[in-house]
Amino acid sequence: MKKIINNPADVVKEALNGLCLAYPDQLEYIPGAEVISRKEKGDKVAVISGGGAGHEPLHAGFVGKGMLDAAVSGNVFSSPSPDRIGAAIEHMNAGKGILLVVKNYSGDIMNFGLASDLADADGIEVETVVVKDDVAVPDSTFSTGRRGIAGTVFVHKIAGAMAEKGAPLSEVKRAAQHAIDNIRSMGMAMSPCTLPAVGKPGFSLGEDEIEIGMGIHGEPGVERTSVKTAKETAEILLDHILADYDYTGSQVAVLVNGLGGTPLMELYILNQEVQRYLKEKGIAVYKTLVGNYTTALDMTGCSITLMKLDEELKELLDAPCDTPALKL
Numbered sequence: 001m002k003k004i005i006n007n008p009a010d011v012v013k014e015a016l017n018g019l020c021l022a023y024p025d026q027l028e029y030i031p032g033a034e035v036i037s038r039k040e041k042g043d044k045v046a047v048i049s050g051g052g053a054g055h056e057p058l059h060a061g062f063v064g065k066g067m068l069d070a071a072v073s074g075n076v077f078s079s080p081s082p083d084r085i086g087a088a089i090e091h092m093n094a095g096k097g098i099l100l101v102v103k104n105y106s107g108d109i110m111n112f113g114l115a116s117d118l119a120d121a122d123g124i125e126v127e128t129v130v131v132k133d134d135v136a137v138p139d140s141t142f143s144t145g146r147r148g149i150a151g152t153v154f155v156h157k158i159a160g161a162m163a164e165k166g167a168p169l170s171e172v173k174r175a176a177q178h179a180i181d182n183i184r185s186m187g188m189a190m191s192p193c194t195l196p197a198v199g200k201p202g203f204s205l206g207e208d209e210i211e212i213g214m215g216i217h218g219e220p221g222v223e224r225t226s227v228k229t230a231k232e233t234a235e236i237l238l239d240h241i242l243a244d245y246d247y248t249g250s251q252v253a254v255l256v257n258g259l260g261g262t263p264l265m266e267l268y269i270l271n272q273e274v275q276r277y278l279k280e281k282g283i284a285v286y287k288t289l290v291g292n293y294t295t296a297l298d299m300t301g302c303s304i305t306l307m308k309l310d311e312e313l314k315e316l317l318d319a320p321c322d323t324p325a326l327k328l
Helices: 008-022 082-092 106-121 152-164 169-181 230-244 264-280 311-318
Strands: 027-030 035-038 046-053 070-076 098-103 126-131 183-189 209-212 223-226 251-258 284-291 301-309
Touching (some): 008 035, 008 046, 008 070, 046 152, 070 082, 098 106, 106 126, 126 152, 152 169, 152 311, 169 183, 169 311, 230 264, 251 264, 264 301, 284 311
Parallel strands (some): 046 070
Antiparallel strands (some): 027 035, 209 223, 251 301
């Protein structure tokens, strides 16, 4: 294992502290709770998200004006505990309510839910939205169902913009849920990732093998197949998305996301093919983001996210934001 770290047990707190030191005028780090927050608490609804570390810049990289007010981190690929989440809620509570943006994993659902219940008992109004954009997994009312992946970034942007306008909690939640309802994602992996505390890859893929639909923690996908061209990859991933949700004739925001180990050169080539295929399908691209937004440590691979837009979502997407990982 070759990684630029000190002690594997300290990677989360040291990474968060290093992030805060890079943006000392904007961010505050709460040691022990592993929370990154905006330095100045706004007189508004606070939007808080979080989850396991290892997906940088998600979540802490999106803390700042126009997006998140705080992000709480668990250990690598592990949900943050309820007490950590509670610390973020208490720290950012300005009396206008809290919106929790939670990715659809059983640990996150349980721990954010417990923290919300405890905050409610303390008189803090808390609402929750759950992101489940990964079309590789069937949605279900009987199990956790679809995973939350890179589409979470768009939800942070929409919820954060609505909160920045001074909207009440009910409206911030409605806008966030509206975004979730119109977001779908699909990914693929070309190589495994190595957890710092483990020191070796968590699974194996052959030299000429990729996995379509693999999750951001290495969860199984829908198919193992041979390496594809960028054109083939774009069409495979988009076909899965378009089979799940009808984007025909609509305007969309596109996120071409790297998983941590894929060069930007390759992501831009993939974006070329994404734009071509969407045009063929009669889908107009309004805005595009390309880069590492939701990663899986050093995994090579990518994901594609589409968000169907209406006038409200376009306005909120275009609203200014100033965070380490996204500035508009």
